[in-house]
Amino acid sequence: MSDTDSEVISFFVREKMLEEQEPPLTERGAVKWLRENLFSSWLNGLLTIVSLYVIWYILSGIVPWLWSPTWSLGSLSECREVLTGLGETTHQACWGVIRDRWQQLLFGFYPSDAYWRPTLALVILLAGLAPVLFGSIPRWFLLFSAATPFVLFLLLWGGPIWTPLLVGVGLVLGVVAFRYLVGVNQIVAVLAAIIVPVLFWLFLVEPIAFELTYTAPIGLEFIPSKDFGGFMLSVVIGVAAIILSLPLGIMLALGRASDLFIVTKLSVIFIEIIRGVPLIVWLFTASLLLNYFLPPGTSFDLTLRVIIMVTLFSAAYIAEVVRGGLAAVPKGQYEGADSLGLSYWQSMQLIVLPQALKISIPGIVNTFIGLFKDTTLVVFIGLLDPLGLTSAIRASTDWNGIYWELYVFIGVLFFIACYGMGRYSLWLETKLQRENR
Amino acid sequence: MLATILGVIGGVLRLSKNWIVRKLMAVYVEGFRNVPLLLWIVAIYALMTEGTPQPRDFRVAEDGTAAASMIFDAFAITNRGVYIPAPVWGPNAVFLLAIFVLSIVGAFVYRSYAKKVLFDTGRLLPMVWPALLIAIVPTILMYFILGRPIGLDYPELGGFNFQGGTQISNPLTALWLALSLYTGAFITEIVRAGILSVSKGQSEASFALGMRPNRTMNLVILPQALRVIIPPMTSQYLNLSKNSSLAIAVGYPDVRATLGGITLNQTGRALECMLLLGLFYLGLSLIISFLMNIYNNSKKLQER
Numbered sequence: 001m002s003d004t005d006s007e008v009i010s011f012f013v014r015e016k017m018l019e020e021q022e023p024p025l026t027e028r029g030a031v032k033w034l035r036e037n038l039f040s041s042w043l044n045g046l047l048t049i050v051s052l053y054v055i056w057y058i059l060s061g062i063v064p065w066l067w068s069p070t071w072s073l074g075s076l077s078e079c080r081e082v083l084t085g086l087g088e089t090t091h092q093a094c095w096g097v098i099r100d101r102w103q104q105l106l107f108g109f110y111p112s113d114a115y116w117r118p119t120l121a122l123v124i125l126l127a128g129l130a131p132v133l134f135g136s137i138p139r140w141f142l143l144f145s146a147a148t149p150f151v152l153f154l155l156l157w158g159g160p161i162w163t164p165l166l167v168g169v170g171l172v173l174g175v176v177a178f179r180y181l182v183g184v185n186q187i188v189a190v191l192a193a194i195i196v197p198v199l200f201w202l203f204l205v206e207p208i209a210f211e212l213t214y215t216a217p218i219g220l221e222f223i224p225s226k227d228f229g230g231f232m233l234s235v236v237i238g239v240a241a242i243i244l245s246l247p248l249g250i251m252l253a254l255g256r257a258s259d260l261f262i263v264t265k266l267s268v269i270f271i272e273i274i275r276g277v278p279l280i281v282w283l284f285t286a287s288l289l290l291n292y293f294l295p296p297g298t299s300f301d302l303t304l305r306v307i308i309m310v311t312l313f314s315a316a317y318i319a320e321v322v323r324g325g326l327a328a329v330p331k332g333q334y335e336g337a338d339s340l341g342l343s344y345w346q347s348m349q350l351i352v353l354p355q356a357l358k359i360s361i362p363g364i365v366n367t368f369i370g371l372f373k374d375t376t377l378v379v380f381i382g383l384l385d386p387l388g389l390t391s392a393i394r395a396s397t398d399w400n401g402i403y404w405e406l407y408v409f410i411g412v413l414f415f416i417a418c419y420g421m422g423r424y425s426l427w428l429e430t431k432l433q434r435e436n437r
Numbered sequence: 438m439l440a441t442i443l444g445v446i447g448g449v450l451r452l453s454k455n456w457i458v459r460k461l462m463a464v465y466v467e468g469f470r471n472v473p474l475l476l477w478i479v480a481i482y483a484l485m486t487e488g489t490p491q492p493r494d495f496r497v498a499e500d501g502t503a504a505a506s507m508i509f510d511a512f513a514i515t516n517r518g519v520y521i522p523a524p525v526w527g528p529n530a531v532f533l534l535a536i537f538v539l540s541i542v543g544a545f546v547y548r549s550y551a552k553k554v555l556f557d558t559g560r561l562l563p564m565v566w567p568a569l570l571i572a573i574v575p576t577i578l579m580y581f582i583l584g585r586p587i588g589l590d591y592p593e594l595g596g597f598n599f600q601g602g603t604q605i606s607n608p609l610t611a612l613w614l615a616l617s618l619y620t621g622a623f624i625t626e627i628v629r630a631g632i633l634s635v636s637k638g639q640s641e642a643s644f645a646l647g648m649r650p651n652r653t654m655n656l657v658i659l660p661q662a663l664r665v666i667i668p669p670m671t672s673q674y675l676n677l678s679k680n681s682s683l684a685i686a687v688g689y690p691d692v693r694a695t696l697g698g699i700t701l702n703q704t705g706r707a708l709e710c711m712l713l714l715g716l717f718y719l720g721l722s723l724i725i726s727f728l729m730n731i732y733n734n735s736k737k738l739q740e741r
Contacts, residue, residue, distance in 0.1 A: 037457075047457075047458050048457055048458070051457045051458050051461050052457065054461065055457075055461065273715075273719065275722075276715075276718060276719035276722040276723065277679070277714075277715045277718045277719060277722075278679035278680070278682040278718055279679075280682045280683065280685065281682065281711065281714055281715060281718060284711065285711050285715075288701075288707045288711065289707055289708060289711055292707075292708060369470075369471070373471075373472070373473035373474065373475075374473070376473040376475045376476065377475060377683075379475070380685055387473075387475060387476060387479065403480075403483040404480075404483070407476060407479070407480045407483070410476060411472045411476055411480075414471065414472050414473055414476070415467075415468070415471045415472055418470070418471035418472070419467065419471045422470075422471070
């Protein structure tokens with residue numbers, strides 16, 4: 001009996017291991033991926049086919065247009081001749097305009113022998129931003145970052161070297177005064193840190209700069225800001241407004257969350273009024289009205305007025321974003337800071353703001369991207385941003401009637417800048433998140 | 438309106454399991470979000486004015502062909518604007534309108550009745566099709582009974598341009614398309630974030646209760662996602678209303694051009710005009726945010 005049993009069992013027991021086999025065709029490689037991602041149900045399959053058709057339709061329209069041997073041509077009529085000569089339709093791009101006018105699109109009417117100045121300025125700007133944006137660079141580099149704005153001003157606008165230098169000296173004086181007096185009394189130190197540089201700027205900078213320019217005329221050729229234009233103008237306005245509006249926005253947010261009645265109400269009124277009205281109306285206000293509110297005789301540069309307006313505008317938006325961040329910090333954190341005996345500024349600086357700002361990074365970067373895109377609106381008040389230059393280019397007889405090539409070029413430039421900012425924000429988020437765990 | 442529809446469809450599609458659809462929507466969103474709106478407006482305007490046929494291209498040549506043709510013989514897209522049929526109001530049109538309004542009210546009444554039946558007895562009456570039928574059928578019936586009181590005036594080529602019909606000017610079309618596509622890209626992301634914010638446990642729980650995917654979406658996920666979606670949506674609508682001031686780029690006479698342009702030039706009172714303009718936009722924004730706040734409060738989580 002037992003014999004037959006073992007026989008039966010041994011009949012079913014496999015003595016050799018089966019060789020490892022590949023999964024069936026439908027469960028591996030490209031086929032599996034296709035089945036799971038593209039054809040998992042009939043609706044999905046339909047969607048796939050429809051979107052493939054859409055992609056083909058768009059590409060078949062665009063690619064022949066883009067692929068056009070017109071890089072070296074000097075005018076639109078030449079382009080048309082060459083394209084008809086090749087037996088192709090005239091529905092093709094004429095890239096000669098980019099080769100012909102790319103400098104104008106980038107720099108506007110900036111003198112062409114000074115193109116190295118904005119280029120160098122961009123390099124210095126990136127180098128100066130690096131230690132702020134990426135924490136892995138040595139701290140002493142931050143000093144370089146602090147000096148960057150003055151170098152940039154000098155490079156872009158030119159003029160004698162002494163004025164930006166003295167403005168910088170004023171700031172250093174303020175820091176020195178603060179360091180010197182902070183041991184005595186904090187409020188006095190803060191006041192001195194504000195008053196000393198202001199007095200210095202108001203009364204001493206001009207005569208000293210004049211004397212120094214007279215004795216040692218070192219500097220670059222002055223270039224008025226009406227010569228600024230193109231993508232450079234967008235970057236100048238965008239970067240200046242971004243750097244200025246972040247601290248202003250944070251202050252406004254703190255003001256709105258503060259316990260002081262007047263401060264709160266003033267912040268609320270400011271933020272709501274700025275946010276309730278389109279930027280374009282504010283820009284017109286800047287170009288038409290700002291002089292009403294200034295003492296008679298002072299006249300601002302239009303670019304400067306625009307920078308101020310754009311800064312105020314985005315500061316209001318950043319204030320709202322940061323307010324969201326402040327509200328998201330648990331109340332226990334505020335109370336914890338209070339119970340440790342920290343002063344208001346200390347608790348904000350050390351405990352609340354780091355957490356709030358971390359939460360509001362996506363919103364802040366979003367605002368910056370919007371701000372950078374909105375710099376194109378300055379075309380309406382007569383500044384020559386890239387879009388304004390397209391009509392200037394179209395006004396020449398060579399390029400009358402050219403639209404798409406210029407729009408594509410500008411669009412690609414903006415896309416690179418804004419997409420880069422978006423990626424940076426994602427990178428920063430993941431980096432800060434990992435440190436938190 | 439188009440922006441909302443685009444945005445909701447886009448948001449759902451971006452979460453689709455379909456790889457190509459997902460990537461396609463990502464390209465749409467990134468493309469519109471990272472390029473200035475102004476560029477899109479002028480580009481679409483250039484497309485409308487340069488890329489579309491002139492009215493004379495619609496003329497049928499002697500060999501019986503035309504360079505361009507009208508869609509359904511009713512719509513003509515030209516570089517002078519889009520021509521669509523215009524309604525002609527006949528004598529009995531008022532009755533027809535009244536019946537249409539009444540039947541829409543009827544559809545809503547039916548919906549609330551079906552809901553009541555559902556809550557009282559647990560019996561599920563079909564919702565969508567009867568409501569649609571109630572809303573549409575009486576109007577169509579009456580349309581023929583009353584002897585077609587509303588006719589259509591088709592645009593026709595006459596002289597050098599189209600005669601009849603309604604002309605929608607190109608600046609308006611360009612502005613509308615660009616604003617819708619641009620805002621749609623943003624709303625897509627908002628909707629995506631909203632749907633992602635509903636935790637997976639919710640949909641799993643509703644599947645465990647035996648709900649079908651359609652009903653899970655409608656009864657469980659969307660109501661919760663809506664709470665997250667509404668506040669950023671409000672700010673998108675506010676942005677949209679403010680961005681409409683970009684009409685200046687294509688020369689459409691919006692309030693900025695009339696109040697901030699014509700009035701200002703005629704009177705020379707810059708301060709007053711800018712103040713009025715500011716107040717107008719401020720008022721508009723406040724009204725929109727007020728309405729959206731009411732809507733938000735009605736959808737908000739009812740806490741103790």
